Amino acid sequence: MTDPNSEPLGGPTAAAELACRDVTAGYLGSQVLREISFRITEPAVYVVLGPNGAGKTTLFRTLAGILQPQAGEVRIGGEPIDRASARDRLHYLSHVDGLPDGLRVREALEFYARVERAGPADVERVLDQLEIRSFSDQFPSQLSAGQRKRASIARLFLRERSIYLLDEPTANLDPKVAREIRTLILRLSQERIVLYSSHNLFEAREIGRYVLALKAGRIALFDRIENIRASRFVLGLRLLEPTVALPGFRREGDYYVRELSGPEEVPGLLRDAMERGAKIREAREMENPLEELFV
Amino acid sequence: MATASPSEPPVSLLPVTLRRASVSGRFFLVYGTGVATFLGLVLVVTSRTTYGTTFPLLLPIFGTVGSMGGLLVFTNDRTKGVLEYLLAYGLSPQRLFTNVLLTGLALVSIVLTVSVGASAALYTLSGGPVTAPLLVAMFGYGVPMAYACSGFAAILGMYWTALSSPRQGMSSPIGLVPLLGILPAMATLGLVGVVAARGDAGPTTLALVLVCACAAVALVDATLLALSGRLLRRERLLSPA
Numbered sequence: 001m002t003d004p005n006s007e008p009l010g011g012p013t014a015a016a017e018l019a020c021r022d023v024t025a026g027y028l029g030s031q032v033l034r035e036i037s038f039r040i041t042e043p044a045v046y047v048v049l050g051p052n053g054a055g056k057t058t059l060f061r062t063l064a065g066i067l068q069p070q071a072g073e074v075r076i077g078g079e080p081i082d083r084a085s086a087r088d089r090l091h092y093l094s095h096v097d098g099l100p101d102g103l104r105v106r107e108a109l110e111f112y113a114r115v116e117r118a119g120p121a122d123v124e125r126v127l128d129q130l131e132i133r134s135f136s137d138q139f140p141s142q143l144s145a146g147q148r149k150r151a152s153i154a155r156l157f158l159r160e161r162s163i164y165l166l167d168e169p170t171a172n173l174d175p176k177v178a179r180e181i182r183t184l185i186l187r188l189s190q191e192r193i194v195l196y197s198s199h200n201l202f203e204a205r206e207i208g209r210y211v212l213a214l215k216a217g218r219i220a221l222f223d224r225i226e227n228i229r230a231s232r233f234v235l236g237l238r239l240l241e242p243t244v245a246l247p248g249f250r251r252e253g254d255y256y257v258r259e260l261s262g263p264e265e266v267p268g269l270l271r272d273a274m275e276r277g278a279k280i281r282e283a284r285e286m287e288n289p290l291e292e293l294f295v
Numbered sequence: 296m297a298t299a300s301p302s303e304p305p306v307s308l309l310p311v312t313l314r315r316a317s318v319s320g321r322f323f324l325v326y327g328t329g330v331a332t333f334l335g336l337v338l339v340v341t342s343r344t345t346y347g348t349t350f351p352l353l354l355p356i357f358g359t360v361g362s363m364g365g366l367l368v369f370t371n372d373r374t375k376g377v378l379e380y381l382l383a384y385g386l387s388p389q390r391l392f393t394n395v396l397l398t399g400l401a402l403v404s405i406v407l408t409v410s411v412g413a414s415a416a417l418y419t420l421s422g423g424p425v426t427a428p429l430l431v432a433m434f435g436y437g438v439p440m441a442y443a444c445s446g447f448a449a450i451l452g453m454y455w456t457a458l459s460s461p462r463q464g465m466s467s468p469i470g471l472v473p474l475l476g477i478l479p480a481m482a483t484l485g486l487v488g489v490v491a492a493r494g495d496a497g498p499t500t501l502a503l504v505l506v507c508a509c510a511a512v513a514l515v516d517a518t519l520l521a522l523s524g525r526l527l528r529r530e531r532l533l534s535p536a
């Protein structure tokens with residue numbers, strides 16, 4: 001798959017806006033989301049985080065217009081989500097693959113192309129774009145989890161939309177396929193709004209520009225990822241020759257570890273370590289600040 | 296990429312759903328068609344009179360069994376998240392139900408066309424008389440009741456699928472609905488038996504019982520379908536989280 005910095009997939013789209021105002025939603029009268037409000041206009045990846053049961057899937061279903069809010073409203077480009085013109089601006093990928101039984105991969109794409117009013121040329125283009133042509137004549141039951149996910153995601157590229165709601169698109173995938181899918185999503189996000197739910201905090205930091213954290217159905221945090229700091233900053237250094245004594249650091253496995261007051265201390269410490277003869281192989285933040293959003 | 300245009304008319308899912316239902320439910324379709332055709336041909340060969348009085352009464356049972364592919368697609372689509380996608384694309388639950396219902400009726404048409412066509416052809420070619428009671432039994436009850444029972448089974452199965460958590464085996468909708476779907480036809484058989492046993496009922500009375508039974512089942516179908524919008528909410532069609 002291609003470089004995330006190459007041209008955006010599908011070309012530019014009209015500016016989009018996704019807005020939630022005081023949305024309360026759930027299932028059959030029970031409330032899962034409570035008074036959710038936000039407004040998104042900037043094309044980027046917005047990572048939706050939260051522990052199991054926090055309401056991530058319910059949020060996506062509500063934004064996609066599948067669940068009707070019990071209170072409040074969802075608007076796309078200023079229009080209520082129940083209008084066809086608003087709904088037509090977004091794509092939704094659920095946590096299950098959605099590949100119909102009894103259809104080969106190509107036929108499944110043709111099925112969705114028909115629903116989306118896309119043409120045969122779009123199906124052919126997507127088969128190549130997502131590199132699924134080689135298994136397009138197989139049934140979903142004959143595919144690996146990664147192939148199934150890729151075939152499922154292929155639907156998203158049949159037709160151009162300005163907002164993408166992706167519910168755990170890399171769950172249960174091997175690292176290689178997960179990386180390929182993240183690359184695709186990064187390309188999408190150059191011109192589009194992508195909401196992306198994940199349990200993988202490192203993945204969230206890798207591709208997300210914003211994080212929207214849910215806790216017990218409410219927004220616990222909505223901010224740029226770089227603004228989120230852990231309550232403590234722990235630096236870890238891995239050396240090529242771990243024989244050097246580094247004052248203030250303790251050893252934890254392969255790492256020399258030290259708690260700092262913040263990332264601004266890192267350059268000075270690295271300089272000091274190198275002056276002591278340390279050959280640094282890796283320097284990393286040992287605690288992911290996003291982890292605290294799960295507590 | 297193609298660009299979206301919300302003003303375009305909604306697409307029909309019926310052809311592809313019918314194809315999927317024919318594949319997924321091929322066992323039901325082959326069984327319903329095969330047994331009905333075999334039975335019809337055997338009855339014509341052994342007793343043309345019995346064919347005229349019995350075959351139309353049995354048609355709804357095999358028609359219902361043959362149409363299970365539509366429900367099979369619906370239950371699989373719910374579990375696999377296909378219904379969730381279709382809802383996200385703007386299709387209404389009523390449209391999804393109607394699509395499955397029409398698919399079931401199309402499958403019944405296959406069962407009826409083959410079984411009635413083959414047996415009626417043999418009946419006519421072998422010199423069987425085309426009487427008014429035969430026509431009433433076949434086209435006033437057998438054929439329409441096959442559609443009505445199939446619709447009843449499909450709607451019952453959709454309600455069941457939507458109102459219960461996914462399960463496998465005999466306790467699943469696919470396991471039990473064929474048995475429940477033929478109940479109206481079985482009840483009608485019982486009713487005809489009771490009326491006939493009284494001894495004072497003529498052919499007209501029996502025909503009236505059959506036509507009324509058929510109309511009653513069709514009315515139940517229409518009522519359940521009309522209520523589906525209120526009773527089966529969108530969240531009932533979502534894949535398990």
